[in-house]
Amino acid sequence: MHEDVERCVRAVQSKDARFDGWFYTAVVTTGIYCRPSCPVVPPKPENMRFYPSAAAAQQAGFRACKRCRPDASPGSPEWNHRADVVARAMRLIADGVVDREGVPGLAAHLGYSPRQIERLLNAELGAGPLALARAQRAQTARLLIETTALPMGDIAFGAGFASIRAFNDTVREVFALTPSELRDRVARGHPATAGPGSLSLRLPFRAPLCPDNLFGHLVATAVPGVEEWRDGAYRRTLRLPHGHAVVALRPHPDHVACTLSLTDLRDLTIAISRCRRLLDLDADPVAVDELLRSDPLLEPLVEKAPGRRVPRTVDPAEFAVRAVLGQQVSTAAARTHAARLVTAHGDPITPVGGLTHLFPGPEALAGLDPSTLAFPQSRRTTFTTLVAALASDGIDLGAGSDWDKARAALGELPGIGPWTIETIAMRALGDPDAFIPTDLGVRAAARDLGLPGTPAALTRRAAAWRPWRAYAVQYLWATGDHAINRLPAA
Structure with a gap:
């Protein structure tokens, strides 16, 4: 759908929440990407760019909007009703296969070579399996940062990052805030849950x-x-x-x-x-x-x-x-x-x-x-x-x-x-x-x-x-x- 520019522009201008997760809108003048229903004043159409996934927008250098939180929008319904290789790959990535088994494991589940999977995902989603899994880890990290009192090291481990440095760099790149700044933004009105293993x-x-x-x-x-x-x-x-x-x-x-x-x-x-x-x-x-x-x-x-x-x-x-x-x-x-x-x-x-x-x-x-x-x-x-x-x-x-x-x-x-x-x-x-x-x-x-x-x-x-x-x-x-x-x- 992201290639239908006229339809995407209409959805953004009407703040139509039905299209959240179908595509993502990046704004070249601000360097951020949003969900279609973002409450801010819609940008001029000539300043909009449309991407099929949050990972593709991130790879293009855009950071997530702090108002509409596009990383937390519902997932694309495309992966539910399709039975092709790309849809199957997206369901596996959501189930954590790349984090557990890497791209070779994902490819083995699908019966394709890693190179074929990279090519198919890049062609349709503008991002490969590692970038898609990284976007998912970033969303998990934000959730843990904002809803728990866990130490940042535990959050990095729990979200699937291989190192504290990768965790810090990803959070800063995707949200334009450090992990501590993310937590500080919600700490006043929304105290974190107390239990280390309980999340709301x-x-x-x-x-x-x-x-x-x-x-x-x-x-x-x-x-x-x-x-x-x-x-x-x-x-x-x-x-x-x-x-x-x-x-x-x-x-x-x-x-x-x-x-x-x-x-x-x-x-x-x-x-x-x-x-x-x-x-x-x-x-x-x-x-x-x-x-x-x-x-x-x-x-x-x-x-x-x-x-x-x-x-x-x-x-x-x-x-x-x-x-x-x-x-x-x-x-x-x-x-x-x-x-x-x-x-x-x-x-x-x-x-x-x-x-x-x-x-x-x-x-x-x-x-x-x-x-x-x-x-x-x-x-x-x-x-x-x-x-x-x-x-x-x-x-x-x-x-x-x-x-x-x-x-x-x-x-x-x-x-x-x-x-x-x-x-x-x-x-x-x-x-x-x-x-x-x-x-x-x-x-x-x-x-x-x-x-x-x-x-x-x-x-x-x-x-x-x-x-x-x-x-x-x-x-x-x-x-x-x-x-x-x-x-x-x-």
């Missing part, structure tokens, strides 16, 4: 956002010991590369409040990325709803509660296991099966409210005795085959996975049919066009709305909803009287 932050999103199905679904299907609804917040445990965390997510009209308790600060960026992915916060609801609203049968549903998101997951392997547990049983039965696995094989943590365990990883589940599973032999086979494939990396469901290859690999496993594949594609892979025409809730909604009743006919009718069929499913589910459609009582 705001997760931005593009409006509108309907929290009912988003939080309702997560809470209605919550696994005891791993997830809960408490004090008006959805809370759960997270398994992260360097330790574990407990997160509380509370919806507000203009943001989602996030409280994170981490055992290792190096996991902060990854934890934030996974929480955003869980809540689908980088979606473009205006584009989604505009297309779905064009269908006269869906229009009333969209008008009633616009901005529905697709509830996703913080751990694709965990969700795949839970999808199999939920085959042909009620929500309550699926939760019971999952709770038994957690108690028997999950890693215990120091209890925090009702949270007591991490959901067991595929490696732990691969060694269990199938006879202990309280379901039919055919589903035991499905379960054990799936966890063996996940444990051996035979199936990649991660942030950078190839959606088509993942579907094909799942389809080769016994007992994994279209419903399970598309449910995993929707919530674990994050494919916004995943569609489950055989789902009982979808078929009931289709019948009541006058849509075709058979899966094949409904699939043909739903072609008009592409590429947002996963969102159409959320609107169809919303017609039923089920707890997944209701925001739990505080």
Whole structure:
């Protein structure tokens, strides 16, 4: 979009927040870059330059605006609905792969050479993987500086910098302030949090956002010991590369409040990325709803509660296991099966409210005795085959996975049919066009709305909803009287 100068200028002049994260505006007379909705008086069009990423603007020598904080805008929705190599790379960078494994590790995940990845990212985003990861580290550093009382050395380490000097130079270059000056700017009115491992932050999103199905679904299907609804917040445990965390997510009209308790600060960026992915916060609801609203049968549903998101997951392997547990049983039965696995094989943590365990990883589940599973032999086979494939990396469901290859690999496993594949594609892979025409809730909604009743006919009718069929499913589910459609009582 950044190449459509006329459209970008109009967005900046109207301070249109819908385009925050889609592109960044640099001002040649001031040397700063902003989000489109920056509250300052818009510059003259001839003084504007547009960039596809914050990293590209930084590489061009511009520093972040202190008013609108462009580094904290919602992420580009491009990386959510695309399945190409660049989109997969951006999802992996957000998940911290470059910080953990370097550019060679990123390239290996994608099946390309480091040189090819550099070329592809530079061509589309104006910056390579190292610059993109550096911009992400800068944002994490600012967050830690402004919201904690941690020593700067701990912040540099937690944000992923290799040295204090690199930390200082990056902060100064990106924000035109030293780390100490950044902290001083917010210290008076916003005291830092006291706990060294507890952080409070705001997760931005593009409006509108309907929290009912988003939080309702997560809470209605919550696994005891791993997830809960408490004090008006959805809370759960997270398994992260360097330790574990407990997160509380509370919806507000203009943001989602996030409280994170981490055992290792190096996991902060990854934890934030996974929480955003869980809540689908980088979606473009205006584009989604505009297309779905064009269908006269869906229009009333969209008008009633616009901005529905697709509830996703913080751990694709965990969700795949839970999808199999939920085959042909009620929500309550699926939760019971999952709770038994957690108690028997999950890693215990120091209890925090009702949270007591991490959901067991595929490696732990691969060694269990199938006879202990309280379901039919055919589903035991499905379960054990799936966890063996996940444990051996035979199936990649991660942030950078190839959606088509993942579907094909799942389809080769016994007992994994279209419903399970598309449910995993929707919530674990994050494919916004995943569609489950055989789902009982979808078929009931289709019948009541006058849509075709058979899966094949409904699939043909739903072609008009592409590429947002996963969102159409959320609107169809919303017609039923089920707890997944209701925001739990505080």
